[in-house]
Amino acid sequence: MFIDRAKIQIRAGDGGHGMSSFRREKFVPKGGPSGGDGGRGGDVILVVDENLNTLIDFRYKRKYTAPNGVNGQTKNMHGAAAPPLYIKVPPGTLVKDEETGEIIADLTTAGQQAVVGKGGRGGRGNARFVNSVHRAPTFAEQGEPGDSRTLQLELKLLADVGLVGYPSVGKSSIISMVSAAKPEIAAYHFTTLTPVLGVVSIAEGRSFVLADIPGLIEGAHEGVGLGHDFLRHVERTKVIIHVLDVAGLEGRDPIEDYQKINNELKLYNERLAKRPQIVAANKMDLPDFAANYARIAEYMDKEGREIYPVSAATGDGLTQLMQRVSQVLSEYVEEPESEASTKVYVARQEEDFTIGRDDDGAFVVKGKGIEKLVAMTNFANDEAVQRFQAIWRRLEIEAALKERGVQPGDTVRIRDMTFEFKE
Structure with missing residues (x-):
């Protein structure tokens, strides 16, 4: 599992x-x-x-x-x-x-x-x-x-290449044809509920890990559908294969699908939109869709995207696609960290302690140093208590409590210890 x-x-x-x-x-x-x-x-x-x-x-x-x-x-x-x-x-x-x-x-x-x-x-x-x-x-x-x-x-899966696209465009069929992975394949949306990994061997000594990222839909960056669960698995991939249903069997326009998925990737993480992306025009084995492919190819040419006609059902075109992906992968240069993703730490003086009030009216003293002191003091030993009181005075906790209005007999709580305040 x-x-x-x-x-x-x-x-x-x-x-x-x-x-x-x-x-x-x-x-x-x-x-x-x-x-x-x-x-x-x-x-x-x-x-x-x-x-x-x-x-x-x-x-x-x-x-x-x-x-x-x-x-x-x-x-x-x-x-x-x-x-x-x-x-x-x-x-x-x-x-x-x-x-x-x-x-x-x-x-x-x-x-x-x-x-x-x-x-x-x-x-x-x-x-x-x-x-x-x-x-x-x-x-x-x-x-x-x-x-x-x-x-x-x-x-987050460590895969070299990620298959993305709307549900039922044929991603699972493609990975099952080019690797030994055996994902569930059926004629309904979100058949794949978990990412599937497969190793694609191009030649001796040349292989890469391909991930079938479950179907993304519009609004995925906001968690719609299974968006957040799967988008993070795309983050580590170096190359993206964008699978389109050329036949449009689901009643959607493949070009609109392409635009929506890329928009989701960009909204989730702008760096994803800059990753090398190759378009796989799937279901080319179905008749009467040559004109549709020509329209999509013309659009991708304007976008500057490479497009490969393939058929996950017959395997046609998949070898050429995987060879090209392997070549792009070998030429991949790691993206530099953006300023937005670089975390800057600013040193600041940590407060010695803070004083608040609990629901029962008790004064609550919090602070890393004083809480550690309480935990490490053996209050059953008189000398240990005297040492605690000396440090208590040195930290000026008593003066701070008086400023907050503490009165003799009031309860003071530090960590799991409760004290009765006395002058």
Whole structure:
């Protein structure tokens, strides 16, 4: 089964907790702190496997969790870092963050990797907090939580050549004649519901991948019909074969079909309109359509398009068409990235924290730094709480809360911790 969209939840491993311990040996009554650091949590990494060609595996497993780092031990022994979790995806997978819509990675080549979730840092043991003033700290940090997010995976086929055209113009018949692909062929619209790939061999050592892109119709760029589901598969093709029904058996004018499909390609992505395009005038085996072909050929000549008369039913003209496509493919030069498609990142100072109000009236403090501090603080340890309070004051969160009108006894929430505000 061909599946080209999937949604998965990933969670990188949490860092191991730091250890709070003291050296206790014979004849060493005051050995001092000896707690080791926790190990780093495992990353979540997507890796391209060229043996895969669909996202079907993600229909049955949608949650992926990397292992946590090992906790620190006594005698200054650090916990081991957790191994990364590798998730295999097919070539052509586009990875987006579901919440923001940001493109995280575009994975196209075998073995290519992308870290989509960073493991949490291991907490520091109490030996790390020794200083000239505090010689025997009893607290240690807890491990930092790993990244957690929902990913949207989209598969864009990696085909050299794409067959496009209205439904029932004969695309499936053509690919079945020139390759070993066996798509469903029937006399009704949208027989092909998923893209079909076939390898076309021209001569020894010369071949290319041909994709039968299911029928496009007017309005496809806005999602009409099966538009959005299939248009993205055309994006990676280098050459387009535009199939027209010369006979006009569906009651449509082939020239109007040509204009509408090209308009859809342009509206979806202007770069598609600039791709090399060869017109295949199909169904030439049917009688009494010579005049119709002459009219279409004259129009294509004015458009500067090459046109080849073919018959998917008899195979006539297909060899010449495929040979010409192979030649155009060998001459193809990769299009330069347009300024519009180039993403520019502007550095900006991230806010330390923000303060809002929850529905129950509680003050909610959000910020990467303060949330990480809460997650890594052991609130069961008095010294750890004192350290938290010192950092709290240094960040001027208390002053900011007072500006927002907080009163003694009000609830303050940070991450999953709830505090009662006191002076």
